[in-house]
Amino acid sequence: MTQPALHSTPAGRAVLVEQIRAVALALRLPAIAAAVLLGVATLLVIGERVTGGGPVGFATELALIPGLVAALLPVGVWKGEDLFDAAFLWTLPVDRRRHALAKVCAGWVWLMAAVAFFILWFLGLAFFTGGNVLGDQMLRVLPSAIVPGAGPIDPAALQIVQWSPDAFLWVAPFTAATGAYLLASAIALGTRHPLRWIVGIFFGSLLASAIGSAAHIEWLTFGPARLWATLHAGPYGLDALLTARLQSLETLVPLSNGQVVGAWRGLPDVGHWAMATLLWIGVGLMSLWAAASRHRERRRPSRE
Amino acid sequence: MIRESDSEHGGAAAVTTHHLTKRYGTDTALDAVDLLVPEGAVYVLIGGNGAGKSTTLKVLMNLERPSSGTAEVFGLDTALRGPEVRAQVGYVPERHNPGYGWMTGGRLLQHIASYYPSWDDAYADHLIRGLDLRASRRVGSLSKGETRRLQLVMALAHRPPLLLLDEPTDGLDPVVRKRTLALLAEHLADTPTTVLITTHHLYEVESLADHVGVLSNGRLIAQMPRDDLQRTVRRYRIEVPDGWEAPSDLRIASERRSRTGREIQCIVVGEERAITERLTLAGARVHEVSSLALEDAALAFLPAEATR
Amino acid sequence: MLVNLDLHDARPLYLQIMDAVRRALVVGTLRAEDPLPSVRELAAELLINPRTVSQAYRELEREGVIYVRRGLGTFVAPDIHPDRHERRALARGVARRALVEARNNGLGVEELVTMIREVAAAEGGEPSPLPTPAIRDEEQ
Numbered sequence: 201m202t203q204p205a206l207h208s209t210p211a212g213r214a215v216l217v218e219q220i221r222a223v224a225l226a227l228r229l230p231a232i233a234a235a236v237l238l239g240v241a242t243l244l245v246i247g248e249r250v251t252g253g254g255p256v257g258f259a260t261e262l263a264l265i266p267g268l269v270a271a272l273l274p275v276g277v278w279k280g281e282d283l284f285d286a287a288f289l290w291t292l293p294v295d296r297r298r299h300a301l302a303k304v305c306a307g308w309v310w311l312m313a314a315v316a317f318f319i320l321w322f323l324g325l326a327f328f329t330g331g332n333v334l335g336d337q338m339l340r341v342l343p344s345a346i347v348p349g350a351g352p353i354d355p356a357a358l359q360i361v362q363w364s365p366d367a368f369l370w371v372a373p374f375t376a377a378t379g380a381y382l383l384a385s386a387i388a389l390g391t392r393h394p395l396r397w398i399v400g401i402f403f404g405s406l407l408a409s410a411i412g413s414a415a416h417i418e419w420l421t422f423g424p425a426r427l428w429a430t431l432h433a434g435p436y437g438l439d440a441l442l443t444a445r446l447q448s449l450e451t452l453v454p455l456s457n458g459q460v461v462g463a464w465r466g467l468p469d470v471g472h473w474a475m476a477t478l479l480w481i482g483v484g485l486m487s488l489w490a491a492a493s494r495h496r497e498r499r500r501p502s503r504e
Numbered sequence: 505m506i507r508e509s510d511s512e513h514g515g516a517a518a519v520t521t522h523h524l525t526k527r528y529g530t531d532t533a534l535d536a537v538d539l540l541v542p543e544g545a546v547y548v549l550i551g552g553n554g555a556g557k558s559t560t561l562k563v564l565m566n567l568e569r570p571s572s573g574t575a576e577v578f579g580l581d582t583a584l585r586g587p588e589v590r591a592q593v594g595y596v597p598e599r600h601n602p603g604y605g606w607m608t609g610g611r612l613l614q615h616i617a618s619y620y621p622s623w624d625d626a627y628a629d630h631l632i633r634g635l636d637l638r639a640s641r642r643v644g645s646l647s648k649g650e651t652r653r654l655q656l657v658m659a660l661a662h663r664p665p666l667l668l669l670d671e672p673t674d675g676l677d678p679v680v681r682k683r684t685l686a687l688l689a690e691h692l693a694d695t696p697t698t699v700l701i702t703t704h705h706l707y708e709v710e711s712l713a714d715h716v717g718v719l720s721n722g723r724l725i726a727q728m729p730r731d732d733l734q735r736t737v738r739r740y741r742i743e744v745p746d747g748w749e750a751p752s753d754l755r756i757a758s759e760r761r762s763r764t765g766r767e768i769q770c771i772v773v774g775e776e777r778a779i780t781e782r783l784t785l786a787g788a789r790v791h792e793v794s795s796l797a798l799e800d801a802a803l804a805f806l807p808a809e810a811t812r
Numbered sequence: 813m814l815v816n817l818d819l820h821d822a823r824p825l826y827l828q829i830m831d832a833v834r835r836a837l838v839v840g841t842l843r844a845e846d847p848l849p850s851v852r853e854l855a856a857e858l859l860i861n862p863r864t865v866s867q868a869y870r871e872l873e874r875e876g877v878i879y880v881r882r883g884l885g886t887f888v889a890p891d892i893h894p895d896r897h898e899r900r901a902l903a904r905g906v907a908r909r910a911l912v913e914a915r916n917n918g919l920g921v922e923e924l925v926t927m928i929r930e931v932a933a934a935e936g937g938e939p940s941p942l943p944t945p946a947i948r949d950e951e952q
Binding site for chain 2: 821
Binding site: 207222229280286287288289498 | 562567584586587588590592599604606615616622662665
């Protein structure tokens with residue numbers, strides 16, 4: 201008896217292209233919201249400029265935005281998909297692990313587009329308002345001998361250093377976003393209740409500190425906080441990935457003449473940034489693979 | 505288990521399972537199920553809530569892995585070759601939620617079309633019109649019946665060799681149900697298809713069925729062609745002397761006695777002639793033998809506690 | 813040709829379809845060379861598996877009652893004589909069902925026959941013999 205001719209599975213490229221289109225649809229609302237925000241920001245800036253404000257310059261907080269958006273993106277990408285139940289995605293004729301990775305990839309494509317758009321917007325705004333973000337900057341640097349927070353500082357102690365932004369700074373937003381996106385996607389894909397994990401770890405740390413403090417165990421009391429500090433602001437920490445440590449290196453410093461100015465405890469280091477980027481992206485890729493593997497097929501039945 | 509071999513449909517089976525077992529912790533959803541769906545058949549799998557019907561379909565789609573045993577679709581092992589199996593299947597899941605509520609119906613169909621090279625656009629349009637769907641509405645705003653119909657279009661439009669329909673008429677009013685069945689009948693006439701339907705209510709899809717399987721607590725207690733089912737279950741009205749008890753070797757599904765105890769109406773599984781002889785030999789006088797609706801005949805195989 | 817299926821009847825569906833065709837031939841609503849609904853049409857109308865309709869048509873074709881012309885459809889055979897053979901087959905079915913019913917109600921054959929005649933006489937005479945078959949008989 202002849203069997204019916206078997207239908208074939210779809211080609212990999214077709215799946216990826218369709219996922220890119222579908223994810224675009226899923227992200228349409230957040231994209232519109234973001235566009236509105238940028239529009240409002242543009243109006244505000246122009247308003248400031250017109251009424252006599254200064255040109256737009258670089259702010260270290262801006263460097264955080266690509267990373268933040270990237271971390272939140274998986275929420276939009278995986279909207280409507282019940283991953284740990286009979287998700288619609290799993291009913292399609294594609295290997296599940298590959299399919300999940302295709303969707304993550306589709307989200308990444310749009311993420312890169314969004315970051316590029318954001319940078320162009322910012323450059324445009326800066327240029328329009330007569331600011332200069334591409335050229336050399338004069339930065340106030342704190343000599344290493346002085347510890348910030350020890351009290352008002354003599355203005356003369358601050359060094360003024362000329363710093364030319366490195367070419368890598370332009371790549372940083374893209375790598376930052378990629379790293380954050382990989383990690384966030386791994387969490388979204390790999391855990392059934394990501395929020396529970398996040399909240400749980402946060403409160404777990406607090407609890408550990410509290411117990412340590414009550415029981416006078418030094419490493420338990422300060423351990424979690426130190427761990428987070430290293431992970432975040434250490435030389436290869438998250439901040440290095442996200443902002444090349446621009447965020448953590450700059451602080452507000454009170455001067456003895458009453459002013460409060462921004463000063464830098466050190467200058468951004470390409471070496472650190474590159475290492476941190478490689479490290480975190482590597483971790484991100486591995487976690488993503490592990491998370492996607494949770495949904496993989498091709499397993500043998502446990503018993504015959 | 506009562507099973508009839510199916511010589512008239514030839515040797516090829518679209519779906520077979522071998523001792524398929526699925527456990528969720530301590531709960532056994534499927535217990536050594538040996539399902540056999542011949543090619544081209546319309547096989548209706550019935551059973552109560554939690555009997556394991558949806559689980560069976562999920563295992564075939566590799567949405568669930570068997571705890572032990574195997575399942576095959578057109579000779580492909582479902583656990584090892586999931587994507588290829590799913591390429592042969594049009595699936596309507598139990599939930600009325602195709603996901604992607606923000607897409608319009610038309611866009612969702614376009615999305616699926618990219619996954620199935622055999623997608624027939626013209627046929628999809630024909631089905632949409634036939635089922636009275638509004639393709640421009642967002643999926644999230646559709647009613648329960650409309651999502652069900654959309655899911656049917658999604659399953660039928662790529663003309664798969666196998667249809668796995670989990671409660672396909674659930675949420676459909678009788679008029680729409682009839683139209684759906686008519687479309688399904690036309691689909692079967694145009695495309696060589698095997699259909700496996702699960703349902704609570706056999707009568708809703710009864711006319712289309714040519715095979716019936718009965719699941720109870722995860723066990724497949726009966727599986728046979730429809731004609732055999734109707735032939736081997738009968739209702740007997742018999743007159744018996746006082747204190748008469750039915751022979752223990754007879755498979756009696758239900759029994760009703762009159763107040764005097766001398767008249768009994770019982771549903772017995774077995775060939776009519778043999779059962780009549782047996783009853784007569786046991787001292788009963790057979791007054792009337794009648795056949796049952798297919799659903800009642802199928803339910804006769806359930807353990808006595810399940811039927812009243 | 814209008815077919816009504818009785819799902820509760822123990823008879824297989826394809827046999828019911830065959831009987832319906834025979835009945836139509838005897839009554840005269842179907843004649844030689846008349847077209848039959850396609851498998852697709854009939855299946856959609858009755859909400860049954862098209863294979864069941866195919867089976868019925870195949871059996872009828874084997875018995876020479878109908879024939880298939882490729883691409884054009886299914887038709888009643890040109891040389892069909894529904895009277896003797898089909899009438900007897902129909903009558904046999906009716907008689908069998910009546911006897912089963914009688915037995916279920918504890919009635920004997922003679923009782924039934926007598927009562928049939930009584931009721932027929934009282935409720936408006938014999939059903940008129942159908943003219944068409946008789947004429948065909950004569951033509952033969």
